Amino acid sequence: MKVTEHIEKAKGETLFSFEIIPPVKGRSIQELYDNIDPLMEFNPPFVDVTTSREEYVYIDRDGLLDKKLTRMRPGTVGICASIKHKYDVDTIPHVLCGGFTREETEYLLVDCHYLGIENVMALRGDAMKEETYFEPTKGGHTYASELVVQIHNLNAGQYLHEVIETDNCSDFCIGVAGYPEKHLEAPSLQTDLKWLKRKVELGAHYIVTQMFFDNQKFFDFVKAARAAGITVPIIPGIKPIAVKRHLQLLPQVFRIDLPQDLIDAVEKCQNNKEVRQLGIEWAIAQSKELKKAGVPVLHYYSMGKSDNIREIASAVF
């Protein structure tokens, strides 16, 4: 089922969902299952699977370093298929502009269609580690909005090089990213919202937000989005703080602010066990308030660990 259909079917009840990251190349998919298993009792209607940008690795060949481009966490579509099959839930692959030509994207989307995947998240992807700014891949898209157009066209039988009249078109429900504290490259929140609205006008059906730790930022964002004419569901993304280092890491990577109360409380923690507990309590409080405000889904960034998400879900659902 599509995300929008799950939301409609829930008739105002807040749904639980989460995002997982493919294992590092060579590791077992069982690790993922071990993390997913404890979360299934909360009946997620869908699970997101991220896609990682390619990166350079240096291989030592007799003292000479060979620079190779590789993907450290491959397998997004395969994982989507296996989870869908194993748990009977909808799975949502994250489809990126970066690292993929339009042809490769078409191929990937056709795979998804054959596998019965009905939703995709259309994302630009971040800059590669070596880049200061995002550089579009040769033959690929520059903005997520262009990817939305490709998916939207495919849904109408319009492939890259031909229009195919068929009654077996894909009908992907398209998710896109939104940023309550604005995207790091956007000159202002208003400009960012303009481009977000464009993604929706071009065919996106729902929005999932970047993580935030102050609900007021989310409420203000939704208000501004609605005022700008964006009417699709907006799903908040929640990440529990788990280690002290997150105080620096999360603002640096995601360009988000942390509330002073949270910073003060983390600083008082004696060790990461206490930080983890604090992160759980903070996320529970955030989730309960968001649920009370009637958000359609609470979407958790698991970052490969589910024990804290399980505790949060137990308290909220």
Ligand SMILES: Cc1cc2nc3c(=O)[nH]c(=O)nc-3n(C[C@H](O)[C@H](O)[C@H](O)COP(=O)(O)OP(=O)(O)OC[C@H]3O[C@@H](n4cnc5c(N)ncnc54)[C@H](O)[C@@H]3O)c2cc1C
């Ligand atoms: C829910 C969620 C899931 C994510 N999952 C992944 C993942 O699996 N893998 C991954 O690598 N990254 C992921 N990301 C990160 C995301 O790829 C980055 O934040 C990326 O930098 C921007 O992606 P986007 O789709 O929002 O880009 P876009 O919508 O293309 O926006 C990028 C920037 O360009 C601006 N912009 C947009 N259109 C135009 C235009 N036409 N002209 C000028 N400026 C424009 C926007 O304001 C913004 O500043 C995720 C983010 C979120 C919120």
